[in-house]
Amino acid sequence: MLPNNGLMVIGDWGTSVSRFYLCRFNQQHITVLARSQGRGIKHISDPQACFFELCQGWFDQHGPLPVFLIGTVGADIGWKKSPYVACPTEPHQLIDNAISFKARGIKITILPGVTCTNIHGLPDIMRGEETQLFGFLSQCQQQKEHLVCLPGTHTKWALLKNQQIHSFVTSPVGELFEVLCHHSVLLNPSINQRACEMSFVQGLQIGMATKNNLLHTLFATRSLQVINKMDNNQAAGYLSGLLIGTDVKAAMQDFHLFSDVSVIGSDYICSLYVQALNHIGITNTLFSSEEATILGLQTLVSSHWETHISA
Numbered sequence: 356m357l358p359n360n361g362l363m364v365i366g367d368w369g370t371s372v373s374r375f376y377l378c379r380f381n382q383q384h385i386t387v388l389a390r391s392q393g394r395g396i397k398h399i400s401d402p403q404a405c406f407f408e409l410c411q412g413w414f415d416q417h418g419p420l421p422v423f424l425i426g427t428v429g430a431d432i433g434w435k436k437s438p439y440v441a442c443p444t445e446p447h448q449l450i451d452n453a454i455s456f457k458a459r460g461i462k463i464t465i466l467p468g469v470t471c472t473n474i475h476g477l478p479d480i481m482r483g484e485e486t487q488l489f490g491f492l493s494q495c496q497q498q499k500e501h502l503v504c505l506p507g508t509h510t511k512w513a514l515l516k517n518q519q520i521h522s523f524v525t526s527p528v529g530e531l532f533e534v535l536c537h538h539s540v541l542l543n544p545s546i547n548q549r550a551c552e553m554s555f556v557q558g559l560q561i562g563m564a565t566k567n568n569l570l571h572t573l574f575a576t577r578s579l580q581v582i583n584k585m586d587n588n589q590a591a592g593y594l595s596g597l598l599i600g601t602d603v604k605a606a607m608q609d610f611h612l613f614s615d616v617s618v619i620g621s622d623y624i625c626s627l628y629v630q631a632l633n634h635i636g637i638t639n640t641l642f643s644s645e646e647a648t649i650l651g652l653q654t655l656v657s658s659h660w661e662t663h664i665s666a
Contacts, residue, residue, distance in 0.1 A: 362388075363421045364410055365652045368428035369483050371395040371508050371529075373405070376649070377413045377420075385653040389413065396427040402434035403458050414461060422463045423656060425648070426483035429454070429465040439480060442471035443519040446489050446654050466655065471522045474609050479525050483648075484511045487619050490651030491642055492518050502613040504606070504632075505644075506599075506624045508533075512606045524609060526602045529624075532595060541576040542594060543587050549623065551592030554585065558593035559631055562600025569601045595627065603631040613637075620644045 365385070366375040373396075377389040391409045399405045407414075414420060429437035437454045452467045468482035484505045491503060492515060501515040508529035514521045536544050561572050576594045579585045585593070607613075616632055618625050619642045632639045 362417050363423065363656070364413060365649070365656070366406075366410075366422070366424045366428070367426050367483055367486070367648045368402075368424055368433070369395050369426040369508070370397050373409070373426075373428075374645070374648075375406075375410050377410075377417075378649075380653075380656055383653070383657045385649055385656065387649065396430070396433050402428065406434070407459060419461050422461055423652060424463065424465045425486045425652070429468060430482055433465075435463075435465055437465045437467045439468045439470040442469060442523075443516070443521050444469050444485065445519055449485065449489075449655055469520055469523075471520075473522060473524045475524070479523060481509075481511055481513075481523060481525065484513070484523075484619075485520055486651035486655065487644060487647035488513055488515060488520055488651070489654050490647040490649065491515075491617065491619060493650050493654050501617055502610050502615075503617045503619060504628055506618065506620045506628045510602060510628075512610065514610065524606065526605070528598045528602050532598055535573075535576070535594065536591070541574070542590055550595045550627070551589045554589040554592035555596040555627070555630075558596025558598075559600040559634060560596075562597040562602075563604045563631070563635060565604075569597070572597060599627055599631050600634075603628065603635070607635065607637065615639065617642060619647045 361380040363378055363380055364375060365378055366373060373393045375391045376387045379386045379388060393405060393409045396402065428434045435454060435456055438452050440448045440452050449466045453464050455462060455464045457463070466486065468480055469485040470478065470480050473479040487505060488503060495501065503513045503515060505511040505513065506528070508527070510526040510528045511523050512526070513523040536542050561567055562569070576590050576597070579593060580587070580590050615638045617640045618628055621644055625641055629639055629641060
């Protein structure tokens with residue numbers, strides 16, 4: 356019998372947003388009983404207070420439950436620093452290198468991130484996406500290679516081989532869009548979260564054009580407003596399309612052998628990447644980031660119980 360009748364709290368605490376789940380773990384399967392969502396690490400100064408503000412009700416109701424967290428919460432800007440595991444990476448390595456501590460009588464376990472030397476010979480890191488990738492792999496054939504795109508603040512392109520994370524490349528597309536909106540003359544902060552479709556396609560086509568490069572097409576975000584009288588929402592659509600188009604073009608150059616890409620993330624941002632992939636004839640399969648996270652934590656928690664409890 357697992358402690359607390361298999362009840363636990365799991366969380367994906369990233370840079371921009373945090374998502375926590377009250378779950379029951381039974382026969383190596385996680386069932387979500389309740390959800391809570393809050394701010395990401397970059398928006399808070401006291402992670403402990405923020406965590407208990409969002410999850411204290413579950414502990415009040417059920418007592419001291421084990422907590423498993425992934426994401427930026429374990430980075431040097433997070434709650435407690437956990438290490439990085441080098442690629443190629445398997446699930447047991449994340450459990451073996453997790454850190455645990457107590458806060459207000461609750462045992463908190465933060466899983467490590469993953470690091471690699473990417474295809475450009477440069478160091479790269481991820482936190483949180485590795486768990487989604489293992490969730491994805493739990494639903495796939497063992498020996499097949501996969502190229503997976505995880506769009507977001509820091510978009511990841513991950514190469515998976517033999518049920519391992521082999522290598523990856525990071526594109527800070529979401530962060531670059533936000534920085535340019537708030538700290539440049541190219542664009543004003545957009546209150547409309549959805550890109551103008553026509554200008555998005557325009558930016559996408561320019562970003563994906565073989566001879567175009569980002570630095571020589573970026574300032575058009577500003578000049579299109581001055582000369583062509585684009586409004587701010589249209590310009591935001593152009594910029595979004597330009598950044599995503601450039602990202603997809605570069606990824607297809609880096610991983611040129613793949614004609615199919617799996618995409619893991621939230622519905623809207625994934626739809627933009629799917630549109631970009633379709634534009635150049637790359638077939639794709641879409642997976643929910645929440646489903647991938649829960650399946651990944653299901654895999655990792657199973658390994659934890661087997662290693663530290665069943666033994």
